Amino acid sequence: MAERPTPTGPAAPELTIAEARVYRGGNVWSYNPAIHLVVDLGVLEGYPTDTLPGFTDRLVELLPGLENHTCSRGVKGGFIERMREGTWLGHVAEHVALQLQQEAGHDLRRGKTRAVKGQPGRYNVIYDYNDETVGLAAGRLAVRLVNHLVQPEDGFDFAEELDGFLRRAQRTAFGPSTGAILEEAISRDIPYIRLNSASLVQLGQGVHAQRIRATMTSKTGALAVDIASDKDMTTRLLGSAGLPVPKQETVRSADAAVTAARQIGYPVVVKPLDGNHGRGVCLDLQDEDEVRAAFDVAEAESRRGYVIVESFITGRDYRCLIVGGRMQAIAERVPAHVTGDGKHTVAELVEITNADPRRGVGHEKVLTRIKVDDAAVELVREQGYGMDDVPPEGQMVKLALTGNMSTGGISVDRTFEAHPDNVEIAEEAARMIGLDVAGIDFICPDIASPVRETGGAICEVNAAPGFRMHTHPTIGEPQYIAKPVVDLLFPPGSPSRVPIVAVTGTNGKTTTSRMIAHIFKGIGRKVGMTSTDGIVIDERLVYKADASGPRSARMVLQNPRVDFAVMEVARGGILREGLGYDRNDVAVVTNVAPDHLGMKGIDTLEQLADVKAVVVEAVPRNGFAVLNADDDLVRKMRRRCSGSIVWFSLQPPGSRVREFIDDHCRRGGRAVVLEPTDRGDMIVIKHGRRSMQLAWTHLLPSTFGGTAKFNVANAMAAAGAAFAADAGLHEIRQGLRTFTTNYYLSPGRMNLVNVRGIDVFVDYCHNAPAMRVLGEFVDGYADQKAAQTDLARVSRIGMVSTAGDRRDDDMRELGAVAAHHFDVMVIREDARLRGRKAGVTAELIAEGAREEMAKGDVRCRQVEVVLQEVDAVRHCIARANPGDVVVLCVDQHAEVLHELETMTKSAQAGARSNADGVSDPDLDPVELQTEAQSSGDEAAAESQEAADAVPATT
Incomplete structure (x- = not known):
């Protein structure tokens, strides 16, 4: 650590990220997945936090959540104490990265900062993450913020940067439904793998794996989803089972919609045949003009252009969640609205409501902000108010007709208030459609009374229903509905992991x-x-x-x-x-x-x-x-x-x-x-x-x-x-x-091939310790072979190499060890040189062998360099005689085995040709002997030519 200077401040902030890694499992720093940043403090190495006037106060003002960080003190505020006493800015970046992720809703607390040995001013910053893109973005923003607090950066607005960071986190985060299922899975020690950047997730491993996408599961039938997406077909099926459904007709034009509305009777509802999230649904239409206008709205949200006209059922809007054929939760959905206080305008009441910390954009939080669009303004006007009017105290002013959470609605838990007849109707509806997880939308005066007596109907059946209204109701107790979903995929006692x-x-x-x-x-x-x-x-x-x-x-x-x-x-x-x-x-x-x-x-x-x-x-x-x-x-x-x-x-x-x-x-x-x-x-x-x-x-x-x-x-x-x-x-x-070491069971590991009477071992040996044990085996094998045959001495030829990214001393040691076990060493190089020039690696190995040979008491008498692998293989075989042992330390074992197989077939073909010649009675024995002698001379000449072509012979 550098000596602490007087508090005058550095000339310029230089905290930079030199390297970034994402650990997706246990690692050398943590048992958990973690982000690893190597940061360089530059001149800031000489400026711990206590030498930077106002740094700690400004940082806590921007991120008050840092006050909860315990750091090594083990108590809240421990990190703030460390900063006031003086800590290095790499450590600060770690805590800021964790806090930024907490701002995005990721409850993460583990991190550590350690100096890089031998590199003053560089630190390893490690911290946990849930989503790697969010974790990396948090690290980059943390470094920028620290630099900005040391010396302001032109154009850097932390509030704006934080807002952008949170939007990014919201885009990549799991939705509330997926998140609820994953939390339940994690609590049961069921592993998961995210399969895309959205909500497709694998639960479990291998043969036990199940998949989910939001609340659709591996057990959700595609046909059931198609039926649920077709509202007309859904209504027909439910009606055929005697379940209460509204009257409806499917139309493709505004005129047909008006005709259908007359036949059904006003008021009516117009909605897209295959829409979702309540988009395009127009309720309580009283005349032809409203139906025509609603048709255009619904048609715009319909994927196939079909629109449904159905009778308008009055009552409250209830969502019944069915999992595995059983009722699990019921929520009353209340449309987006504000309640007058006699003081504020409708617009001001919307701002006050949206200021609720539980409300966010989309599915970012448990509630969605109310959106004021033309439809909302028109609805307010129909209720007798303008956006700048002040409604009386207690007066409810709706800003949406549907109770969907995604349009700003709220939910009230009614799970334990439902009448058993209504529960049975909802469960039967899910069974009729065939969904394992279904959202049944009831409209009735009161879910506590049987709808067959009080009136009401099932207006919709939803595949992949959202869980947010049940897990985070605005009013009432949350229902832990992820449990039955995970039970459906992994019944209690069933495995989720493979060994x-x-x-x-x-x-x-x-x-x-x-x-x-x-x-x-x-x-x-x-x-x-x-x-x-x-x-x-x-x-x-x-x-x-x-x-x-x-x-x-x-x-x-x-x-x-x-x-x-x-x-x-x-x-x-x-x-x-x-x-x-x-x-x-x-x-x-x-x-x-x-x-x-x-x-x-x-x-x-x-x-x-x-x-x-x-x-x-x-x-x-x-x-x-x-x-x-x-x-x-x-x-x-x-x-x-x-x-x-x-x-x-x-x-x-x-x-x-x-x-x-x-x-x-x-x-x-x-x-x-x-x-x-x-x-x-x-x-x-x-x-x-x-x-x-x-x-x-x-x-x-x-x-x-x-x-x-x-x-x-x-x-x-x-x-x-x-x-x-x-x-x-x-x-x-x-x-x-x-288990044998043949090429099919163990390719490239101690494969034994006999080529022309030569025992050839193909192995991956590439370092000195491996060469030492391989050499001991070669010694024993050669001695054993000599004892079992008439051979006075078995020559040993070794092809040796290693990867170019090893240290020079390691390469020399490899050559030195090999020199003790082989009569002839043929040194080659890998196709990938890994940063070295051609010939350098081979020369270092040869250098180690020669130095060992100079000491005496080694087996090796000859060191040769043949850089290309296949050429080196051919040279080794050319140098060997029948009965010898050749060891090939290979890089591309498939190519080497192919070359050896080619040699073997060539030798066998030559043997068959000679055998055929001997059996031919028309051949003169003297001519046969002459031809054989000539063939032998040619083979010897080829062998000598191959040996002469090899450079760098010692």
């Missing part, structure tokens, strides 16, 4: 994810999996890309076939957007090794472990974290887990780690360990004092006879995760025994 297993770690997470998915596929589950290769739904690759981020996770959870999710979670996705969900039932951490260091502020292994630990922190109390006990940094993550721990370890009995695990199991914990025997290593699952043998490591295809120790560890992690997710012992065993 989620999240897998992270530096190395092995893709293979572990595939093993877990394979186990549960064998059980019969429809598994959705994300990985660095793409999104797989029930073994079908639906999206090919690096899909280890939060957006891919949401794509899986939106798929209606998925009943089990396995998420590979990469460091980059966590830093960029956080997790794509709120929690995972099982978290797996394979290891933490130096990779991606020096990127996005992650410079140490401890910081990288903090990022990986996000999936552990997302485990609920009834969940599990499967952790590698052999890794010190992973072992420390147990303190961040709210659930139970399942350890896995390769360490033998008697080691310090095994003693730690045994103590854990004695206390009822779970673990997956190796038990060495005379027949080999046995994977054992321990639960409390029970020990359950799972499988011999050498019998698992993915371990290549037990030599691939890293896949032994991956199999143990997968077994621990499957056991935690309630898979049976037999299912886990069967899954691991049938």
